[in-house]
Amino acid sequence: xxxxxxxxxxxxxxxxxxxxxxxxxxxxxxxxxxxxxxxxxxxxxxxxxxxxxxxxxxxxxxxxxxxxxxxxxxxxxxxxxxxxxxxxxxxxxxxxxxxxxxxxxxxxxxxxxxxxxxxxxxxxxxxxxxxxxxxxxxxxxxxxxxxxxxxxxxxxxxxxxxxxxxxxxxxxxxxxxxxxxxxxxxxxxxxxxxxxxxxxxxxxxxxxxxxxxxxxxxxxxxxxxxxxxxxxxxxxxxxxxxxxxxxxxxxxxxxxxxxxxxxxxxxxxxxxxxxxxxxxxxxxxxxxxxxxxxxxxxxxxxxxxxxxxxxxxxxxxxxxxxxxxxxxxxxxxxxxxxxxxxxxxxxxxxxxxxxxxxxxxxxxxxxxxxxxxxxxxxxxxxxxxxxxxxxxxxxxxxxxxxxxxxxxxxxxxxxxxxxxxxxxxxxxxxxxxxxxxxxxxxxxxxxxxxxxxxxxxxxxxxxxxxxxxxxxxxxxxxxxxxxxxxxxxxxxxxxxxxxxxxxxxxxx
Numbered sequence: 205x206x207x208x209x210x211x212x213x214x215x216x217x218x219x220x221x222x223x224x225x226x227x228x229x230x231x232x233x234x235x236x237x238x239x240x241x242x243x244x245x246x247x248x249x250x251x252x253x254x255x256x257x258x259x260x261x262x263x264x265x266x267x268x269x270x271x272x273x274x275x276x277x278x279x280x281x282x283x284x285x286x287x288x289x290x291x292x293x294x295x296x297x298x299x300x301x302x303x304x305x306x307x308x309x310x311x312x313x314x315x316x317x318x319x320x321x322x323x324x325x326x327x328x329x330x331x332x333x334x335x336x337x338x339x340x341x342x343x344x345x346x347x348x349x350x351x352x353x354x355x356x357x358x359x360x361x362x363x364x365x366x367x368x369x370x371x372x373x374x375x376x377x378x379x380x381x382x383x384x385x386x387x388x389x390x391x392x393x394x395x396x397x398x399x400x401x402x403x404x405x406x407x408x409x410x411x412x413x414x415x416x417x418x419x420x421x422x423x424x425x426x427x428x429x430x431x432x433x434x435x436x437x438x439x440x441x442x443x444x445x446x447x448x449x450x451x452x453x454x455x456x457x458x459x460x461x462x463x464x465x466x467x468x469x470x471x472x473x474x475x476x477x478x479x480x481x482x483x484x485x486x487x488x489x490x491x492x493x494x495x496x497x498x499x500x501x502x503x504x505x506x507x508x509x510x511x512x513x514x515x516x517x518x519x520x521x522x523x524x525x526x527x528x529x530x531x532x533x534x535x536x537x538x539x540x541x542x543x544x545x546x547x548x549x550x551x552x553x554x555x556x557x558x559x560x561x562x563x564x565x566x567x568x569x570x571x572x573x574x575x576x577x578x579x580x581x582x583x584x585x586x587x588x589x590x591x592x593x594x595x596x597x598x599x600x601x602x603x604x605x606x607x608x609x610x611x612x613x614x615x616x617x618x619x620x621x622x623x624x625x626x627x628x629x630x631x632x633x634x635x636x637x638x639x640x641x642x643x644x645x646x647x648x649x650x651x652x653x654x655x656x657x658x659x660x661x662x663x664x665x666x667x668x669x670x671x672x673x674x675x676x677x678x679x680x681x682x683x684x685x686x687x688x689x690x691x692x693x694x695x696x697x698x699x700x701x702x703x704x705x706x707x708x709x710x711x712x
Contacts, residue, residue, distance in 0.1 A: 249261065252342065286314040380457050436461075
């Protein structure tokens with residue numbers, strides 16, 4: 205509550221009993237009426253001499269102070285004074301009164317029983333015709349309950365603000381014009397980070413038009429860092445403070461806006477998604493390696509079985525010991541091939557889904573970022589604009605690109621200032637996906653067969669699984685895989701996929 209100290213109303217001054225207008229008004233009314241009005245007033249009224257000795261007090265004044273009328277008459281007004289009111293307050297009061305000006309302020313007075321109360325006091329000097337003070341008119345009102353209520357409201361407001369300021373969520377109350385009328389410290393801090401722009405405006409959220417979804421996150425770049433926020437808004441109603449609407453409804457529609465920073469949660473979700481995606485890629489890679497190993501074993505096992513079959517045909521005596529031994533070995537070999545075929549893991553079917561290459565390459569980069577930092581490799585991603593949204597097996601394509609990317613990383617592992625590049629562009633009716641490296645140039649024979657490059661120890665590096673996996677992808681989509689020298693100096697492996705098989709036409 206704001207206490208008016210030493211407040212002087214502009215239209216209020218000292219009372220002069222010789223005023224012509226006052227005498228004219230008094231002459232029209234009986235004196236008994238004046239006495240009755242003063243005596244029956246609900247405001248405590250006292251009249252003192254210039255030395256503040258009480259000459260008269262009404263019933264309300266006695267009820268307020270606890271004294272009887274006879275106990276107050278001719279007693280100085282300081283009988284009500286307590287030690288709680290500062291002396292400076294009394295000095296200011298007397299200074300203003302001696303200037304023939306009324307004084308209004310609050311004093312902590314003491315009743316007869318010793319209890320204290322907060323009194324709102326207005327003291328007006330009464331002047332005679334010579335402009336000398338002859339009396340003082342005092343009006344007293346007990347505002348203890350009002351003060352306690354206002355303090356309680358203030359304390360509750362302070363506690364609520366403390367709780368809101370401690371909340372990690374940015375909270376604001378918006379009026380019907382979407383203006384902020386109350387906000388907490390987190391909201392103020394966020395607005396400061398946005399250089400004075402309202403956070404909901406920066407997020408592109410329009411109260412009243414947008415209804416935030418439960419799990420939707422709103423991206424916002426603050427000081428060069430992308431952050432993610434969730435928005436929740438609830439309707440409120442504010443009571444109107446205008447006096448003209450005292451007897452009416454007097455409610456204004458408001459909104460409680462809550463903006464929560466979900467950046468850490470978003471990062472955890474993204475990390476979890478990448479871990480799950482990495483596991484799927486590793487699983488497909490492992491299954492592909494197992495299938496390829498078993499396929500090679502089955503192919504290599506078929507040659508001696510064919511030789512045993514030919515030897516058995518050359519044996520004239522089918523009952524000879526040699527024929528029986530050959531036949532036994534042949535049957536054992538065929539059983540072994542059946543077991544290999546049985547143990548060969550089946551290819552997991554993946555549903556086709558729609559995605560864009562920007563997100564696919566971003567996942568590839570995020571999954572390989574630690575490896576790139578370890579190798580100190582400069583990586584470039586070049587995606588042509590306006591590429592169509594693809595509709596195919598996303599994880600399978602990502603696995604194929606990861607395998608080709610692994611091959612490229614291996615080729616530049618021992619190279620300083622190495623470079624890698626991923627490209628995606630459209631040419632005519634085909635999508636081109638390229639993986640470039642700055643390693644050794646590919647060795648291609650006259651029969652267009654890719655020779656395996658050698659490592660520093662002289663051993664040939666096995667790239668057949670990477671190329672085989674990519675070859676299976678392009679074969680399923682009637683595409684082409686090409687290997688040539690990259691503009692970086694190393695290899696460029698290009699996947700050419702017809703767009704007609706990897707995009708979904710809009711149905712009209």
